[in-house]
Amino acid sequence: MESEEERLQDLLFPDGYPSEWIDSSPLKDYISRVGSLTAEELQKEPIKLNDEKHLLEDQIQELAVSNYKVFLETAQCSQSLFGQFTLIENKLGTLLLDIPQFEKQFENFLNKTKDINSIRKLNSLTLTRNAQLLEILELPQLMESFINGGFYEDALELASYVRRLCFKRSDIQILKAIKDDVEKLWLVMLNKLLEQLRLGIQLPKCLQLVAYLRRMEIFSESELRMKFLQTRNTWLNNCLNSIPNDDPYHHLTKTIEVTRVNLFSIVTQYKAIFNDDEHGPLASPRNQLTNCNIIFFSWISDRVSIFLKTLEEDLDRGVSPLDTVLGQSMYFGLSFSRVGCDFRSLMVPIFVKTIKSAFKESVLKATTNFEKNIERFTFINKVHSNITWKGKDVDPARPPETLLEFYPLAEYLNQILIVFNELRSCLPFAIIEEIMSCLEESLLVISNLILILYNAEHQAFSANSKESFSRFCMCFADDLISYLQKCLHTIFPPNSVATYLGVSVQTLQKDGLLTINKSKVIDPIKLLLPPKIDPILDKIQNEDVKPKINNEKEEDTN
CATH class of the missing domain: 1.20.58 (Methane Monooxygenase Hydroxylase; Chain G, domain 1)
Incomplete structure (x- = not known):
């Protein structure tokens, strides 16, 4: 069927026909119609086609006449379009020339905007994680609040968390900055803990603070x-x-x-x-x-x-x-x-030194006062008071009343007794020798002062004054020295001293450790004393020594 149509087309159009007619539907319909005509109809077909042609030409002409304005406008429009298309063609040519440069610049722009785009994405992500980031950024402020509020346990846990976070993300600079701030506050907390240890706190608080310091691991x-x-x-x-x-x-x-x-x-x-x-x-x-x-x-x-x-x-x-x-x-x-x-043994030398110094200072003061008093005391027209001082009911610890007649001796004894009373409760045996030496030196000074007084005033003495001065010397040599000896034995009991030294009482008396060297003391005024003073002194000394020896024997027997 197709070959017949093609032969028919070759017969109708021996010179060929335009290529656009090949797939034309009207052409195919016309060929199909021609193929169905009879011979008479085919003979009449050219005439019919010619008539149709003239009719169409007349119609076209009539249409052109009636619509010439439209054709003119169409022509003008076509001309304008042609000019525009020409301009567009020229610009497109220019555009084609600029397109490679544009592509290069566009690539540069893409490269530049790529970083911006990544930053934008990062900013967008940061914005979505704003709450979490804010918590991390506020870690130093939170730790500072814990430290100021005294919540050291929470501060330690927070610092440990920051260290772990920085260890896992050591490449993030902001975390390093946060860690540095926390380390600074770490030192602040250390100072706070040490400052509290400088206060008056109890044991539970000390345990807590030291436990915090241990956990900080700053000190060994x-x-x-x-x-x-x-x-x-x-x-x-x-x-x-x-x-x-x-x-x-x-x-x-x-x-x-x-x-x-x-x-x-x-x-x-x-x-x-x-x-x-x-x-x-x-x-x-x-x-x-x-x-x-x-x-x-x-x-x-x-x-x-x-x-x-x-x-x-x-x-x-x-x-x-x-x-x-x-x-x-x-x-x-x-x-x-x-x-x-x-450390009691370390305090003993200090107290011994103080007691010795105080005793020497007090004895020196008493000696100085005696010197002042003896300068104002006079024996001229001095009347004997005939004071009786011995009796059955007299207290042996009571000072001799004969000293009241001579107030320089009485005041001297009173000052020495004050010293003894102040120190007797804490007078150490270790300074017995210094005390005896100091007391003997003081008595020797008094003895010399008595001699100086005699040399200065004896020419003006009357008989009563000489008698009074003689009693003064006897009172000093007999009553004052003997009573001081008794006081020393009261303060330093011979039995206790002997036990302390590890010797017997006889040895102690023989060495004279607790005995005032009376002969040495009264040596300056020896010539001023009546001849009868020596036997009396010997008798008194023998009476003092005898009971002590008897007591020692009784103790040995026991």
């Missing part, structure tokens, strides 16, 4: 012990510095009390916090434990040295009553024997 065990003792030492110094220093007695007694109570409290806290008796896998090595003990006992030794220095300074300023201070000090030293630090 030895350094932590040292730092604890330093801070508590500062608190103790502040307590001691707050004591008024005007009155030496109040300052010393208050220092003893404050030092004893607070120092024992610090030692208790130290023993409770740093247990040196622990053994096991977590215990310190032996050498480290020894070093820790050295730290503690060095600190204790230093505190004892400071106390001894304060004790010596206040005693040098003059403290009374001395026995009270001695009792408190010895109790203080004894109480520290529970921690292996009994």
